[in-house]
Amino acid sequence: MNKRLFLSTSAVAVSVLCAGAALAAEPFKIGLILPMTGQQASTGRQIEAAARLYMAQNGDTVAGRKVELIVKDDTSVPDVTKRIAQELVVNDKVNVLAGFGITPSALATAPIATQSKTPQVVMAAATSSITQASPYIVRTSFTLPQASVSMADWAPKNGIKKVVTLVSDYGPGIDAEKFFKDRFMFNGGTVVESLRVPLRNPDFAPFLQKVRDAKPDGLFVFVPSGAGAAVMKQFLERGMDKAGIKLIGTGDITDDDQLNDMGDGAIGVVTSHHYSASHDSAANKKFVEAFQKANKGMRPNFMAVGGYDGMRVIYEALKTTKGQGGGDALLAAMKGQLFESPRGPMFIDAQTRDVVQNIYLRKVEKVNGQLYNQEFDVIKDVKDPGKTR
Numbered sequence: 001m002n003k004r005l006f007l008s009t010s011a012v013a014v015s016v017l018c019a020g021a022a023l024a025a026e027p028f029k030i031g032l033i034l035p036m037t038g039q040q041a042s043t044g045r046q047i048e049a050a051a052r053l054y055m056a057q058n059g060d061t062v063a064g065r066k067v068e069l070i071v072k073d074d075t076s077v078p079d080v081t082k083r084i085a086q087e088l089v090v091n092d093k094v095n096v097l098a099g100f101g102i103t104p105s106a107l108a109t110a111p112i113a114t115q116s117k118t119p120q121v122v123m124a125a126a127t128s129s130i131t132q133a134s135p136y137i138v139r140t141s142f143t144l145p146q147a148s149v150s151m152a153d154w155a156p157k158n159g160i161k162k163v164v165t166l167v168s169d170y171g172p173g174i175d176a177e178k179f180f181k182d183r184f185m186f187n188g189g190t191v192v193e194s195l196r197v198p199l200r201n202p203d204f205a206p207f208l209q210k211v212r213d214a215k216p217d218g219l220f221v222f223v224p225s226g227a228g229a230a231v232m233k234q235f236l237e238r239g240m241d242k243a244g245i246k247l248i249g250t251g252d253i254t255d256d257d258q259l260n261d262m263g264d265g266a267i268g269v270v271t272s273h274h275y276s277a278s279h280d281s282a283a284n285k286k287f288v289e290a291f292q293k294a295n296k297g298m299r300p301n302f303m304a305v306g307g308y309d310g311m312r313v314i315y316e317a318l319k320t321t322k323g324q325g326g327g328d329a330l331l332a333a334m335k336g337q338l339f340e341s342p343r344g345p346m347f348i349d350a351q352t353r354d355v356v357q358n359i360y361l362r363k364v365e366k367v368n369g370q371l372y373n374q375e376f377d378v379i380k381d382v383k384d385p386g387k388t389r
Contacts, residue, residue, distance in 0.1 A: 028065040028095050028318060030311075031088035033081055033109070034124075035101040036073035039200070042226040042257050043101040044073065047123050047307035049295045051098075054311035057290065062315050063323030070094065074105055081105035082112065089116045096121060096314055096330065099307075102224060103127040103171035110134035117327035119317075119334060123310040124225070124303050127171035128386025131354045136327065138334045138353045140313055140346075141306035142274045144175040144222065145385040147250040150272040150359040151220065152183035154377070158270075160218035160246055162190045164211045166204075166231075167222040169196035176222035176250060179385060184220075192216050202227065204234045212240055221249035225303055228253040229262055236265040251275070251373065254364055256301035259371045266371060269364045274357050275302040275343040276373040287342035300342075309341045313348065349383065356383050 032051060034044035048071055060067045070092055074081040081100070088094045089112060097113060098121040100106040106125040110133035113120035122130055122139040131137045155163065165180060167173030173196065181191050192214050195207045202223070208231075211219050219240070223231055232254075235247055247253070251273025254266060277288055277299050287308065291300040300308075317333035318325060325333065335350040347356040359382045362373035 026065070027068040028062065028323070029068045029070060029092055030096045030098055030314060031085070031092060031094035032069055032071045032099045033074050033084050033088070033097065033105070034071065034099040035076040036071070038075045040076045040101045040224060040226050042255070042301075043124050043224075043303045044099075046257060046301055046303040047099060047101075049291065049298065050300065050304040050307035051311050053291055053294050054308050054315070056294065058315060062318045063321070065318065065323045067315075067318075074101075076102050076105060078104040078108035082108040085109040085112045089118055094118065095325075095327075098310055098314070099123055100125045103130060106130050106137070107133050110137060113137060119327055119331045121310045121314060121334075123306040125172070126175075128175050128384055129171070131352055136331055138313065138331070138348060139355050140310040140348075142302070142355060142357065143384040143386060144172045144250060145179040146274065146357070146359055146382045147272045148176045148180040148222070149183045149385050150361065150379050150382065151248055151250065152180045152187060152189075153379075154270070154272065154361055155184065155218060155220075155248055156187045156189045160189070160248065162192055162216045163218045163220050164193045164195065164214050164216045165191060165220045166195045166197065166207055166211065168199050168202065168224055168227070170199045172224070173222050175386065180220055197223070199224070202230070204231050208234050208238055208240065211245065212238055212243060215243070216245060218246040218248050221247065221253050223252055225252050225255055225301070226258070228255045229258045232262045232266055232269075236263075241265065246270070251302060251362065254362075254373055256299050256373065257303075259364065259373070260299075262371065264366070264371075266364045267366060270361065271373065272359055272361050273302060273373070274359055275305045276360065276362050276375055277301065278367065278372040278374055279343060279360070280375070281342070281344065283340050284342040305341065305343050309343075309346065312339065312341075313337055345381075347381075352384065352387050354384050354387065356381055358382065
């Protein structure tokens with residue numbers, strides 16, 4: 001009897017050990033959904049490059065689990081994003097969903113993250129409300145209110161009292177418009193007109209003509225990453241800089257990925273943002289050098305840093321759960337992470353699951369023959385104003 005009990009107990013122990021070994025042997029899958037083609041292709045290219053760089057630097061095995069990156073192109077169409085997310089969860093059995101170039105794509109995926117208890121790491125999309133769409137969403141990019149409020153504090157103190165706002169007509173643009181306008185008016189400024197441009201196939205020309213006719217001190221702009229060059233080109237073609245209208249906005253308009261192609265007309269443009277490729281820290285210099293070396297000289301932008309830090313958050317969560325983590329355990333390990341990013345110090349707020357970070361005021365300057373967003377002031381540890389009111 002004892003011998004039989006011993007044998008059955010041994011069999012149970014062996015089966016538990018085998019199950020543990022099988023789990024450890026299963027790859028840890030990250031489904032990276034990005035716009036690799038279409039208007040936001042620059043976003044996808046930057047984030048994928050940063051994710052692959054992080055893996056190259058930190059290895060593809062964490063806590064005994066092989067990490068597998070599955071990259072899918074959603075072309076920034078929310079219905080496509082949703083279908084891809086479902087396939088990744090059901091067929092590929094991914095442990096984490098990540099990426100999300102634009103807000104509608106992040107929101108389309110939120111119910112899938114909730115139902116399947118799969119952490120959704122938002123590396124790009126920046127509307128304030130995104131993290132409220134699912135308790136499984138964690139953000140490593142930024143929010144438009146963070147950047148917009150900082151610019152609304154700076155502008156009136158620097159001779160810009162009368163402004164027209166020009167934003168893309170979707171979640172982040174509406175956030176940028178609202179939070180800039182409210183704070184700017186609170187600080188004694190006047191918003192003459194608020195213009196919204198269609199997100200798909202935008203033509204900025206008629207809107208910029210309206211701005212020129214209104215003769216404000218400044219034009220505050222938000223457009224998604226990749227569209228800044230078109231705004232800059234048409235702004236300069238209309239001679240708006242020579243008419244004394246200052247171009248200001250969030251850092252999307254002087255995107256590091258496109259800045260050198262904008263020409264010297266961009267010099268002097270002031271923006272507020274959480275990352276510049278010229279951020280003066282050892283961590284950033286190392287990041288920029290490695291990124292450029294791995295990507296034929298391509299300069300990393302704010303999307304790249306969102307992807308790079310997103311991978312760090314996933315890796316550290318997997319380490320904390322010792323490779324065993326299901327969705328809830330991984331999510332718990334992502335909350336409260338505090339670390340030095342190439343952007344500076346950043347923190348994942350455990351309550352909101354949103355990023356707390358420095359916002360920098362920057363001016364476009366020529367340095368060693370290249371254009372850079374040179375930081376000249378910093379507002380430290382900025383929480384999302386969209387969640388603190």
